[in-house]
Amino acid sequence: MKKYIPLLLGIMLLTACSDMQKANNGDVKTESQQTKIASNIEKNRAKSLSDIYVPNPQVSDDTNLLKVGQKIKDEKGEITLKGKASLNKTFTIGSVEMKIKNVKLIQNSPTYSLMDYFHYYTESYEKFQFVKVEVELVNKSDEKVNFGPVSHLKTSNNEVKAFHDDFFIEYLGGEIGPNASKQGALGFIVEKTTPSLDWVELTTSDVLDSNKKVVGKAQRIKINLEK
Numbered sequence: 001m002k003k004y005i006p007l008l009l010g011i012m013l014l015t016a017c018s019d020m021q022k023a024n025n026g027d028v029k030t031e032s033q034q035t036k037i038a039s040n041i042e043k044n045r046a047k048s049l050s051d052i053y054v055p056n057p058q059v060s061d062d063t064n065l066l067k068v069g070q071k072i073k074d075e076k077g078e079i080t081l082k083g084k085a086s087l088n089k090t091f092t093i094g095s096v097e098m099k100i101k102n103v104k105l106i107q108n109s110p111t112y113s114l115m116d117y118f119h120y121y122t123e124s125y126e127k128f129q130f131v132k133v134e135v136e137l138v139n140k141s142d143e144k145v146n147f148g149p150v151s152h153l154k155t156s157n158n159e160v161k162a163f164h165d166d167f168f169i170e171y172l173g174g175e176i177g178p179n180a181s182k183q184g185a186l187g188f189i190v191e192k193t194t195p196s197l198d199w200v201e202l203t204t205s206d207v208l209d210s211n212k213k214v215v216g217k218a219q220r221i222k223i224n225l226e227k
Helices: 002-044 112-119
Strands: 071-074 077-093 096-110 128-139 144-149 152-155 159-160 173-174 181-190 201-205 214-216 219-226
Touching: 077 219, 112 173, 128 144, 128 152, 144 214, 144 219, 159 181
Parallel strands: none
Antiparallel strands: 071 077, 077 096, 096 128, 128 181, 144 173, 152 159, 152 201, 201 219
16 A cells, blocks of 8 residues: 555645646636736727817817816807816726716807807807816726716706706717727706806716616716816
8 A cells, every 4th residue: 555655646746736737827817818808998998088089069179278267269159167177087887987087167158150059958048158077988897888977967056957968969878888988078058157166066877787787876976166
């Protein structure tokens, strides 16, 4: 029996090494998969707003509207920055990472030819204020999901706007593909602007999977405005 002991020990040692090799291979595979997913997300990620900015057909470009009180005038009218919040802050809702980049309170005096468009959204179509929210959405899962960055928006003057009041209509709500992203802006005209807004509160939608099952609960995000 004693002469078989070395042989048994050798077999046990080889088996242990084989198991360790399998475990290590599994770890490498997992790390490789994670690297591939991260690479896909980065590949599909939206570029910066300045790189992908597409002029809105109804509203002046506010990219360079950076200081409260600053005005810009062009062929679409005149806009004035009344308040702002430069966040660049990321919130996690289920598998979705939502970065809120900028929130601006803008006064808009559209040119005469554009007043009809805004008449649909407000009776004060000659001069009004709106909240603009710039966001980037990244789906970190390998399954498509449905998500809306703003389901409701509430102001410090107790005014509430719903997602269908968004006049930018850049289709940021809805389906986000696996490991994909969306980026753009939403605009909500506000009627109660006296006193000037101190904050806005965004409520996101839930995150739903392809079977309409909730995989991430909605969040409320309060944003203070610099005036």
